[in-house]
Amino acid sequence: MTRIAEIVVATARSWPRRSARGLRAAALLPFLGSLACVSEAPRKGKPTIVIVIADDQGWGDLSHHGNTNLETPNIDSLARDGASFRHFFASAVCSPTRAELLTGRYHPRGGVRGTSAGAERLDLDERTLAETFKHAGYATGAFGKWHNGSQHLYHPNARGFDEFYGFTSGHWALYFDPPLDHNGRAVRGSGFIIDDLTDHALSFIEDNAAKGEPFFLYVPYNTPHSPMQVPDRFYERFAGAELPLRHRDPDKEDLEHTRAAMAMVENIDWNVGRLLHRLDELGLGDDTLVLYMSDNGPNGWRWNGGMKGRKGTLDEGGLRVPAFVRWPGKIDAGQEVEPIAAAIDLLPTLAELAGVEVVGDRPLDGRSLAPLLVGERAQETWPDREIASFHRGEVTLRTQRFRLDPEGRLFDLQEDPGQRVDITDKQPAEARRLQRLAEELSAEMAGELGPVDDRPFLIGGDRDTLETCSSTRCGGQWFRLQLW
Secondary structure, three states: OOHHHHHHHHHHHHOOHHHHOOHHHHHHHHHHHHHHOOOOOOOOOOOEEEEEEEEOOOOOOOHHHOOOOOOOHHHHHHHHHOEEEOOEEOOOOHHHHHHHHHHOOOHHHHOOOOOOOOOOOOOOOOOOHHHHHHHOOOEEEEEEEOOOOOOOOOOHHHOOOOEEEEEOOOOOOOOEOOEEEEOOEEEEOOOEHHHHHHHHHHHHHHHHHHHOOOEEEEEEEEEEOOOOOOOHHHHOOOOOOOOOOOOOOHHHOOHHHHHHHHHHHHHHHHHHHHHHHHHHHOOOHHHEEEEEEEOOOOOOOOOOOOOOOOOOOOOHHHHEOOEEEEOOOOOOOOEEEOOOEEHHHHHHHHHHHHOOOOOOOOOOOOOOOHHHHOOOOOHHHOOOOOEEEEEOOEEEEEOOOEEEOOOOOEEEOOOOOOOOOOOOOOOHHHHHHHHHHHHHHHHHHHHHHOOOOOOOEEOOOOHHHHHHOOOOOOOOOEEOOOOO
């Protein structure tokens, strides 16, 4: 990169947040010629992949979905310039969603049964999305909250990521200058964590753009998850503000929590804008598939389109999340995808769109959504399906029209999107069919998980050791931790 380009990039990063909404791109136009030399197009025919995940952001926490409490123009632009999924589902809590995205399989199949004390670990015989793209020749990087295991071999660097900067657990108490992990080494973060993670993601983009090679970038942010910490410049406009939209049961809502969450979402939006602008500045925008989603419903009782439930529940509002995908020239702008979809679908979808082979021999629970996004436009003929969600030994099933909840109640979400009226008596055949399937899946997943999580915690070794060791022996390569 030329010296003048370095100055321009440094200046752009220091501009106030509001300048990113329009002024920035126009101001940089005279310098784009200097920046264009950084990338080499075409990039061997493979699209760059960028995945951004918010943590505890509900479906309703975006202005694109009608929330007038906040402004999210950069995230909204992905829906405007690409496709939005109208009914996209994650898990009820964080690490299960990440496991399903990474593997294309329901999270219990990979041993993920919780969010802490080792229950969040993804079994080592599962293959990940990063491994699929690394096998296809992509540089791979993850910047943010991992939450699928911390010990060696569970760590991102052992699961297909060349570069990792962030933290591996699910719960972090400090968002300013926090202790972090850089490729397994303890480091100190710089400034607000989301800004810092984005800085490192931008460096990854720049480094790989200079090489002219395709890259797979995973940016799992950790907000608006608590603690509710955010830079003052984002919170100032929400402090004491009246919020036009409230939760459907306003007495449940903690307004201070909601205000902080809105400020944190606007910070995410600003950082998404930084990523998008940088891709455009480097001439990569048209060759990059960008996916944005959240990992579960909102972490508080706040406006969520009138849906029932929040994070940690198996109701519609706890599972339905935003999902947008943009790929200029390949995915038509402004598409709305009606068929139901879920995190388990992302691995086969991204692999097909990028034309790469999925590694591993485990059968996938997800299906490729590529036909819904490009080519045949198959929405009218897309077959109905059942998407299952699991949490704390319970299961719910979603079809295009119905949801069966863990208590066996059936809801028609086309007629009753707020999930208020049990219609089991009106649709007894469908209720029985889904109940039988739920019982079968519940038994199957319980069998895969086993009655207790007795997996050892690893303190050393490699995959060859893993394949030959099955106990606490093997030269001290295994360590079994007893929790009291």
